[in-house]
Amino acid sequence: MKTLMIDGVKVRIQIWDTAGQERYQTITKQYYRRAQGIFLVYDITSERSFQHIMKWASDVDEYAPEKVQKILVGNKSDDGDKRQVATEQAHKLAESYGMDFFETSAYNNHNITECFTRLAEQVLAANKKDLDLLRMSITDELDLAALEDEEGIGGGAAADPGRSCWC
Numbered sequence: 046m047k048t049l050m051i052d053g054v055k056v057r058i059q060i061w062d063t064a065g066q067e068r069y070q071t072i073t074k075q076y077y078r079r080a081q082g083i084f085l086v087y088d089i090t091s092e093r094s095f096q097h098i099m100k101w102a103s104d105v106d107e108y109a110p111e112k113v114q115k116i117l118v119g120n121k122s123d124d125g126d127k128r129q130v131a132t133e134q135a136h137k138l139a140e141s142y143g144m145d146f147f148e149t150s151a152y153n154n155h156n157i158t159e160c161f162t163r164l165a166e167q168v169l170a171a172n173k174k175d176l177d178l179l180r181m182s183i184t185d186e187l188d189l190a191a192l193e194d195e196e197g198i199g200g201g202a203a204a205d206p207g208r209s210c211w212c
């Protein structure tokens with residue numbers, strides 16, 4: 046769980062870290078069904094992990110909801126000496142998928158909050174219509190509750206049909 050403030054709204058994020066190994070892929074796919082946002086993560090020091098991104102992306106297309114938001118992440122940016130994947134190469138791949146792209150380091154915390162914030166923003170934007178409807182129905186309910194309170198315990202004109210004013 047991670048909590049972030051997005052445009053003044055407190056957003057609580059539930060994070061699932063799926064296993065990368067081939068043998069767990071049947072289980073991994075089950076996580077996609079209820080995902081709203083997905084990071085496709087490779088290791089900048091491993092060309093092989095970058096090659097796997099295409100496979101992950103096609104699994105996400107197949108198993109995740111259509112509205113799911115995706116971001117490409119190249120982790121281990123602190124380990125530049127061992128870099129095997131050029132930043133530009135990853136940028137191009139992300140662009141071809143229409144995804145944002147971040148290089149991060151879990152080791153020194155580089156871009157971690159930034160990429161979570163970005164994904165949360167994208168998920169909120171993609172679900173804005175549903176959120177607005179939810180907000181409207183909550184506001185309606187609060188208005189109704191306030192009116193009922195006034196009528197019930199206020200003892201004013203609304204509670205007493207005999208009274209025609211509040212004075």
Ligand SMILES: Nc1nc2c(ncn2[C@@H]2O[C@H](COP(=O)(O)OP(=O)(O)OP(=O)(O)O)[C@@H](O)[C@H]2O)c(=O)[nH]1
Pocket residue numbers: 062063064065066120121122123124149150151152153
């Ligand atoms: N230098 C550096 N090492 C990292 C970073 N993130 C993870 N590691 C190291 O990379 C190795 C693998 O990390 P994991 O978190 O197990 O990677 P994973 O992707 O969850 O692996 P799977 O279990 O196969 O899914 C560990 O030794 C970590 O300490 C990073 O940002 N920088």
